[in-house]
Amino acid sequence: MQIRFSHNWNNKLDGKIFTTIRKHDKEKANYYFDSINKVFTVMLNNKAYSIAKLRGVYVESISNFWQEENELLELLLFLDTGMMDMDKILELFKKFGVEDKVIVLLFETQLKLEVESDDKPNTEDREGGKMKAKPFFDEIDPKYKKLVEIYHMAYDRAAVGKGAEHHSQGESYEQQWILRGARMFGIGGLQFQIGKKNEQIAKMLKTSVDKQAVVMEFLDIINYAAASILFLKERLNEKRGETPSKIKRVEQ
Numbered sequence: 001m002q003i004r005f006s007h008n009w010n011n012k013l014d015g016k017i018f019t020t021i022r023k024h025d026k027e028k029a030n031y032y033f034d035s036i037n038k039v040f041t042v043m044l045n046n047k048a049y050s051i052a053k054l055r056g057v058y059v060e061s062i063s064n065f066w067q068e069e070n071e072l073l074e075l076l077l078f079l080d081t082g083m084m085d086m087d088k089i090l091e092l093f094k095k096f097g098v099e100d101k102v103i104v105l106l107f108e109t110q111l112k113l114e115v116e117s118d119d120k121p122n123t124e125d126r127e128g129g130k131m132k133a134k135p136f137f138d139e140i141d142p143k144y145k146k147l148v149e150i151y152h153m154a155y156d157r158a159a160v161g162k163g164a165e166h167h168s169q170g171e172s173y174e175q176q177w178i179l180r181g182a183r184m185f186g187i188g189g190l191q192f193q194i195g196k197k198n199e200q201i202a203k204m205l206k207t208s209v210d211k212q213a214v215v216m217e218f219l220d221i222i223n224y225a226a227a228s229i230l231f232l233k234e235r236l237n238e239k240r241g242e243t244p245s246k247i248k249r250v251e252q
Contacts, residue, residue, distance in 0.1 A: 001035065001149065003052070003107070004043045010082030013042060013049055016109050019080050021093075024059060024101035032057045032105060039110065039152035049112075051152060056106035062098060076104070110156060153215075154222040174230065178223075182231045190228045197221045 003020065005013065012018040022028070035054050042050040083089050093099075158173070173179070181189050201217050204210075 001038060001040045001145070002043050003040045003054075003105070004046075005049075006045060008044060008049075010079060012080065012082075013044065013109075014112075017055075018052075018107050018109070019076065020105050020107070021077075021080055021098075022103045022105065023096060023098045024103050029057070029059055029103050032103060039149060039156065040107070042107075042109075050109050051111040051155075052107040052109045053156065054105060055108050056104075058104040058106075059101060060104060061101055062093065110152070110159065150219075151222070154219045154226070157216065157219040158223045173227075178227045179231060182227065183234075187228055187231055190224050190231065193224045194221050194228075197224070 005020070008014070032054065036057060037053060037055070039051060039053050041048050042052050077086075077089050078084055081089055081092060083092070093102075178190075197217050197220055201214055204214050204217070
């Protein structure tokens with residue numbers, strides 16, 4: 001799922017929370033309402049810029065923005081466009097074919113994708129000296145977009161859900177207990193967690209009607225599997241002498 005921008009108005013895409021105002025279309029409005037809490041790839045000039053979750057959808061008449069009692073809507077226009085001149089904002093809206101109703105979308109940034117800046121020696125894949133998203137995430141094969149959505153759900157589970165609440169003290173993923181424990185006691189701990197989750201899922205499917213809770217358990221398995229892969233890659237790199245581990249192990 002993608003949300004496209006031709007310009008980073010008011011640099012809003014760099015914030016934790018941002019809005020976008022779109023021309024109203026009944027089919028589009030229904031699509032966005034059905035997509036609340038789903039994850040989108042934010043595309044800026046056809047390049048992947050960030051990953052964001054849709055948090056809210058609002059339908060407004062454009063005339064409401066100019067009524068004196070709706071100062072908050074006016075402020076929304078200023079923040080969204082980076083303009084303070086209402087005539088220029090109206091001109092901008094007309095340019096995009098907005099004349100009556102609009103759809104206001106509220107997004108929460110989940111992940112900023114890697115970008116290249118001018119102070120890096122590699123100038124490949126840059127335009128006009130501006131920062132630009134690396135191309136590895138530019139295109140997603142449509143046949144696999146549902147798979148990518150599941151991966152985003154697993155990321156969300158680890159970064160802003162249960163993982164962030166119970167396992168993170170602000171460290172990077174590699175320095176959290178999920179991997180520190182594996183470095184101390186081996187990959188068996190991660191395998192044990194995956195096995196325990198599978199056993200729990202089997203019990204839940206027999207007794208629980210809360211299928212969303214089952215989904216969360218499956219997402220945990222994905223994240224334990226990802227940690228296992230990171231752990232094995234570390235061991236492989238150490239064997240090659242490429243990246244010696246900086247984590248001290250418990251002496252046996």
